[in-house]
Amino acid sequence: MDLSKILTPGLKGVFYGRHSTHKQVMDTQLRSAYELVEKYDCTIIEKILDKGVSSRKKNREGFKSLISAAYSKEFDFVIIYSHSRIARIPEEHDTFRATMHILDIPIIESETESLYDFGDTIFRAIKDGVAKYELDKIRVNTKNAIQTLAEKGRWTGGRAPFGYKYTPKKMSGTEKVEIIDLEIELVKKVFDLYKNNNGFTSIANQMPPNSHRGKAWNKDRVKNIITNPFYAGYISIRRKYENKHNAIKDRLEWVMEKSSLIPAILSIEEWEYCWSMYINKKDRKVPPKHFKTAFLLTSLLKCQNCDNLLTGKDQRTTSNQGKIYGKRLYLCKKCNYKIDADDAHDTTLKVFKSYQGVETVKVITAVQENVEGEINNIRGNIEVLEASWKREKEKLQLCIIEIEKCFKEKDQKEAHIKILGITKERLLDKVHQFERIIEEKRTRIKFLVEVQKNQSLIEEQLRNFQTASLSQSQELRALFLYVFEEIIVNDAGHLHCKFRFNLDEAK
Incomplete structure (x- = not known):
């Protein structure tokens, strides 16, 4: 639905926010709400908050205040971060949405920029997909508090990586991350060996015995260093799967931000270069014996x-x-x-x-022109993908409108609604698929610009080339x-x- 038809300029709304524990923060919810309201030239006249209150609690003071104000017609709309801030139980959603529907007060979800409408609740109930949707939302919102910390470059908990020591503010008066000199020298050796095409096991075998905090090196400990942007001065979360042995997630799932706390030992471009080597090996684009072969022209x-x-x-x-x-x-x-x-x-x-003997400056120019050509090709691909994404998005909007019409017409059969529901889900999957591919290509452009086109990294390769x-x-x-x-x-x-x-x- 087009929100511009609902959020017309000058309307006044209230923000309702809730989080379950006192350790969580409201920053993400508030930022998202204010950005959306500003986009449509509306204002938030009041913030109604339930801090540290579970959605399962019946007597939520903020929520009761919201309902009371709604009956008094003190505002034109309600804005929430997501529907999980209101309730976890489907029946409670239905009751709240029905109440606001009768009062003719729209509720807007800022996270998805969508209408939290009465009809869509019925549609979800018919599809029997509410339970899964709610569980997914719980998972997303549990991570948002940690994400807010990471986005500010703040410490997100746990032990500092090998080579560093973390001291919390309560112990020294100042939160700080310090280098452990002997360990960080070993970290530098790990990165140097990796850039020279040594594998994880090979690097582990070249490290001093029992020098990893008193333990022997192995391929997992080397991998933890190479794949961690902490060494480039970045806080990151969501890098690994919780129940899989040292398995790294797709980069698109990471939250990664520069932190002033961390004294970096290499540039982000150098780390990205090592990361690209890791991904190529992991995805078998580079076979295990790609470099260790007496046949120098293999694959060429x-x-x-x-x-x-x-x-x-x-x-x-x-x-x-x-x-x-x-x-x-x-x-x-x-x-x-x-x-x-x-x-x-x-x-x-x-x-x-x-x-x-070719002049370095001329070679750098040649390399950068080659990379720029690849970047332009990818940008062209993105334009084609965005056009397809737009078409699927338009189909999705039309499907949603058709579903809304069905709920307004008394004689519509449930089977027809279910078919529309399935269509909606398939279109939504297509939209998300296009969005993912586009994001991957944008990430590739970022890598080409920051790494492959980076002059200092090209110069490092040329020094090897010329000597x-x-x-x-x-x-x-x-x-x-x-x-x-x-x-x-x-x-x-x-x-x-x-x-x-x-x-x-x-x-």
Whole structure:
């Protein structure tokens, strides 16, 4: 429903808020309500609050005051954060909504910018979906208090991560987070090793024995460091699942805010870079042995005839005297084409070295132009998705209007209402799906801007590129993957190296 037809400029309303415990705060509810009212040029003339009062309590003074004022017609509308602030039991919702419906006083939910209307309650009851909806709301609102703290960069509880010590205000007069020097040096080593493409287990094996607060390092302890933005100076909540062993949630579910309390040991761009490496490995975009391979051109070398990737195969054998026979080869399984791996490596290295002297400024420009091209493509995709989202949103609004008409007409059959209800749910799922995809693409743009296009991070890669030791195969492999997009081989064994960015113009 279009709220502009209800919240016309100049109307006066009251805000009703409630939270269950004295540890919770009303900030989230109030902020949301005032932002919505300001949007429609209306005013809130009174705040009626039930602080630290359970919705199950029958005699809520604030709630009774709200009903009394409604009968006196002291305001034009009521604004609440969400319907869970009113009650948990469906019957109580029905009674309250029916009362306000008779008094012709609309109730607005600021969280969803929707009308908390009488007809929609009946619709939900018919669908028998109230119980699940209420449970979901309870979960959301329990987290809102912690979210308010996190959004202010304040401490949200628990022990400080490895490398830090937290002292509450009541103990020292000032709330503070301090660095533990010996531990933080180990944290820096963890990040350095990870940026050099070492895995969690490999890093754990390279750490001093029993140096993790008196315990041995393992892959979970390394993972906890790499995936925690605390080290970049950010408070975060909702990062992990409660009942799953060290499992990280989707970033879209996190609440993550900069905190003045935390002395950061790396920039947020550096942390995002490490996070992207973690996600690529987790989603199998980067296989476990992606970097640790003697076949430097794996996942890069393509057959010109069939466009298939060539795979490495070691056909060497060693005699009893230690002499090596045979060769390492790259094979195209479709064309049965073979190329000597050492020859392919030597050719690629020559091309690689020919570009090592390119001026840093020119390479940075080439990299950033490449990233900007990807950003523009994603923005175009977002425009298409937003148009589809808008169409589904319009269909949803029409469906809601049709449902409202059904409740006003006495002869409407329950089956018809149920069909409309199912349609509404499907449209709502589509709308949410589009919103999620759009948000993911916006997050990708944010990463490209802050990390891939970041000059200092590009310079770090270029320092490796321009001073690479040809004896370190793992480092060289990582650089090949960064510099080359693909390498095409033809029947004659000639290689054509395609760079990820335009280094020819930078030469």
